Amino acid sequence: MTHVVTDACILCKYTDCVDVCPVDCFHEGPNTLVINPNECIDCAVCVPECPAEAIFAEEDVPENQQEFIALNAELSGKWPTITRSKDPMPDADKWKDVKDKLRHLIK
Template sequence: MAMVVTEPCFGCKYTDCVVVCPAECFYEGAQMLFIHPDECIDCGACVPECPVAAIYHEGDVPARWTDYIALNGEMAPLSPHITTRKPPLI
């Protein structure tokens, strides 16, 4: 199981979560971040750092956002790796 970035990240893309990730498993899409499920160590360090509460453990993703589980898995390998803080979109 892995952590999953969900809907609240779309359009804001805060990177507070990225800098605390010991596995460096975040990837940057045009409108949001993604977590690579094969790289995530499920530590949860990113969860309290997200100012918009967009990150959930895969088993705790709200029903309305379960499509984001697959989206993270699909988009992370196609997106640039991110390990440093950047200005948010908003």
């Protein structure tokens, strides 16, 4: 199994999760992160690190977020690996609790 970054990361891009990942499976896009399912070892250390609560085990991804399983797989193949944390997006705290942000995803 793998872990999946979901809607809550969009427009926030907190990178606390990146520092604890032992296999560097996070990939960075313009306004979100994704996890490469072929690199993730399902260790779950990233889950409690995410301030936006955007990371789920694949089997626990909420029903209304299922499309993020395929999006993580697709976009991790296009975006560069991120191995160190950096500052979140400028308005991250404003966007952290906003729901249904998929329309804001920049691929």
